[in-house]
Amino acid sequence: MRTEDELVTALRQGAADAPEPDLLAGVARLRRRRRARRRAQLLAAAAVVAVAGTGTAVFRGTAVQETPQPLATATASIAPVPVEPVEAVAAELWPEAVFTMPARNSDGWRYRPITAISPTEVLLSAESSFEKAGKFEVYDSRTGKARLVAEVPKDDRLKKYIVQGVTVDGANVAWFAYGEQGDGAQIRDIWTVPLAGGEARLVASRVGQDADLDAIGLDGDHVVWSEVDGGVWRHPLGGIEPERVPGSDGLHLVQWPWATDVAGLPGDLDRNQLRLVNLEDGSSRTVQPPPGVQGMRCGPVWCYGRGERGTVISRVDGSQPPREVARGIGMGVARYPILDRFLAAGNAVYDLATSTMVSFGNPGNWYGAGVSSEPSTVFYWGATKGDKPDKFRVLNLAAVPPAQ
Amino acid sequence: MISGKEVCNSRAHPGRHGGVEFEDFVRARGPALLRYGYVLTGNAEDAADLVQEALLRLSDTWRRVRNKDNPESYVRTIMARQHVSWWRKVRRERLTGELPEGSYTDIHSTGELWRELATLPRRQRAVLVLRYYEDLSDQEIADILGISRGTVRSQAFRGLNTLRVRPAMLERGRA
Structure with missing residues (x-):
């Protein structure tokens, strides 16, 4: 046996090996990070409102094979204690999903990441000036090279012509561009181009009342879109006339084939989603928000909303009781779960599969989310401090390994 | 000082x-x-x-x-x-790469007992540190950690047991 004096001696001797960092510098650094985090969170909160007008939506689908089923009543009481998520840094937890890429293309135009198309490839727009998409390119983190997909056509007859919603599947890219005619009427042109590269082709032009689009998607050889007032349209890539998707009245495209009954307008942010509809087979799931929850949004698997004390997470099928996690989870530019697994969380993402909060490990005070119409699978930030870094660090959620 | x-x-x-x-x-x-x-x-x-x-x-x-x-x-x-x-x-946030040069490994001068401290649950270690490094009474430790004096005693007892240290007394008053 040892004596207490030996323990005292061991502790005192151990203390002699304590580190001697510059504490004042360390405290200042912590303070800066805390401020930056708050700014980024405010920015993200503002972005929710700012992007809501264009009504971007939704979840990028891993194949969901679940058969539609009536929803179990998910109104069980919410677990009272907020779950403190485990913390991790993206590049350490998922090294294969974080890479560095140039912030500008070979023309010197700034890149704006859109979304991932594979675990190593990201679709980008290169902007000749702010929010003026000039080219679509694909950057491959495996080769470290970018390739041109298409030059973005301009229409000199229209004023304020800008690209808005962009979507991509494995074969094509489609987008809509907003413009104003000479008489002030708004127009939206819907374009498509093969992902392998080629010349952009005008699929349709929507004028006046029909031009208020809020989301776009691709369904094989059809392009689909929804209107701000609700309703989904489907247009053959080689065809002439669009057709209204049956049963889509009042619905907004999230990601084909999924649609929701809430628009992305600022006034709808507090509204709970009540339906999730599969437009392909017409099946529908009813969402039952737990009591006191606002702004409920659901993908095919997960739902989240704002509870009184934090973010409330539940499953669409009611198979797990709702649980409360830290406030701020689900706060960000993506309004629906990403890849049926992640929620934006300010300067971080929350992994629903493992209940892990994964921070970007961002040295600067801003971050961006990809701008695809469906919930983007990429987040990016400057590799160095400052607003105009030479390189971006990119988190590609499509490259995150499956949860164990 | x-x-x-x-x-x-x-x-x-x-x-x-x-x-x-x-x-x-x-x-x-x-x-x-x-x-x-x-x-x-x-x-x-x-x-x-x-x-x-x-x-x-x-x-x-x-x-x-x-x-x-x-x-x-x-x-x-x-x-x-x-x-x-x-x-x-x-x-x-993790503070990385910010520490000065130097060896902070736990191997020298502190010996076996210091190494064994690392195996204790966090609260047991904290109780022992407050008792034997900070020289606080069990009541003061209880106040600091927001636990009862009985918990302080049992945590200390278990920690000392693991470290094979014979307690001189069951409860420490003000040193």
């Missing part, structure tokens, strides 16, 4: 976080706080994080703490509580 009280009786500069007074306090008491953090955590990086987090909180409330309490005991209490409860879980 300068005490925390003496330092905080110097000048105040409003407008900065804690001002010059706070900086003086950190310069004077920082090394001791780092030693305490190191004894609590057994790890150089965690010790620096723990002290810096606690100092950040102190700087936010410097004026109030200076006027009402002893800043050093305030920081030490925060450190102990953070260490046993939520600190590691909610810490959002």
